[in-house]
Amino acid sequence: MPERYPALAALAPYLRCPVCSGRVRPGPGGSGPGGHGAEQVSCERGHGFDIARQGYVSLVGGRGGPGTGDSAEMVMARTRFLGGGHYQPVAAAVAGLAARLDPGGPGLALDLAGGTGYYLAAVLDALAPDRTGACVDLSAPALRRAARAHPRAAALGADAWRPLPLADGSAAVVLSVFGPRNAAEIRRVLVPGGGLVIAAPGPGHLAELRAALGLIGIDARKGERLAGAFGGFAPAGEAVVRYELRLGPADLTDLVAMGPNARHVGPADLAARVAALPAPFAVTVDVTVRGLSISQ
């Protein structure tokens, strides 16, 4: 495994079995899907987990939480939209803050609900060249992308709402960009002195598009709720990333199709609504990137 999956090999020492919490190492187990020639990682008690052909490993244990991973269509839309560079200023702010908060020493750069690994790749480019990244997500199509997002990025299937299959103190930096986050688990997996970077939409985010298309809104109390959930952390920097995008119909369609609205608006309905908009259409990006650090 080390030659074929170097990032996964670097991640292995931090992994814990979702069934028994035991240490996990590369190699076949006595149970689990296996049996079709797939390479595996396994724990001391023989719980085995396949390494997917595309290079990610899924350690989802037991019954799932309330979350659902993004569909293949959502992931394709996200890949195209992010590939267009439209959120590059957000990635730059996340990477800048992550580099400032990285305490050095051992540990992963862990992107929780990291999707295609787009932000993790930008962060790894900004961190020391020996930092390994791990993109955690529930969506198999997203994990396939994330496994190829960066030479030092591994992709790990896990549920952000359940105990993470990672050892205590295994992350130097945690990223949470537009995704579900579980403060207690983030606290547990961070090293003492580790940093957390959260990117969340501000009140003006995509406001014109939401108004024009009648999309679901943004919870304006998000900032308040964050402060409560992350009570044990100290504020460590904040950047408000605000700019205007002028987008044509294809990008507008992807922007809606990659997000939670994709579950409420069908493709034909979306295409018709987007076609009725002026082109190009001006949209505000309004994202708050917050840094938090955990005490030593």
Ligand SMILES: C[S@@+](CC[C@H](N)C(=O)[O-])C[C@H]1O[C@@H](n2cnc3c(N)ncnc32)[C@H](O)[C@@H]1O
């Ligand atoms: C809005 S996307 C953000 C993805 C990425 N951070 C980005 O900004 O490009 C939310 C992501 O959370 C993932 N997700 C949803 N519920 C999850 C859960 N319970 N555990 C892990 N990932 C989850 C989805 O599959 C999706 O990739």
Ligand SMILES: [Zn+2]
């Ligand atoms: Zn086990």
